[in-house]
Amino acid sequence: xxxxxxxxxxxxxxxxxxxxxxxxxxxxxxxxxxxxxxxxxxxxxxxxxxxxxxxxxxxxxxxxxxxxxxxxxxxxxxxxxxxxxxxxxxxxx
Numbered sequence: 136x137x138x139x140x141x142x143x144x145x146x147x148x149x150x151x152x153x154x155x156x157x158x159x160x161x162x163x164x165x166x167x168x169x170x171x172x173x174x175x176x177x178x179x180x181x182x183x184x185x186x187x188x189x190x191x192x193x194x195x196x197x198x199x200x201x202x203x204x205x206x207x208x209x210x211x212x213x214x215x216x217x218x219x220x221x222x223x224x225x226x227x228x
Contacts, residue, residue: 143189146197149205150185153178153212160217171220178219 157179182205188194215221 140196142197142199142202143194146202146205147186147189147194149202149209150182153182153205153209154186156209156212156217157182157219160219162218168220171218171223174223175219 157175160175185194211222
């Protein structure tokens with residue numbers, strides 16, 4: 136594993152935080168949107184690939200732009216409390 140590169144470690148931790156927050160989201164009396172469920176599912180699959188690849192020693196390098204984008208997206212996910220419908224208000228019907 137690449138344990139000496141702080142950018143790789145930061146990206147893995149950030150992607151793991153995004154995946155966990157989206158996976159642990161629960162609606163409390165809210166309306167269920169199928170499109171939001173599918174978008175959340177696709178995001179979880181995409182971001183879960185990073186820690187899985189890191190665990191299997193296949194994730195070697197990352198750019199600073201990727202880490203910054205993932206960190207900003209992680210902050211947005213936590214600001215929306217894991218609610219994809221709130222995160223993507225533009226896509227609401």
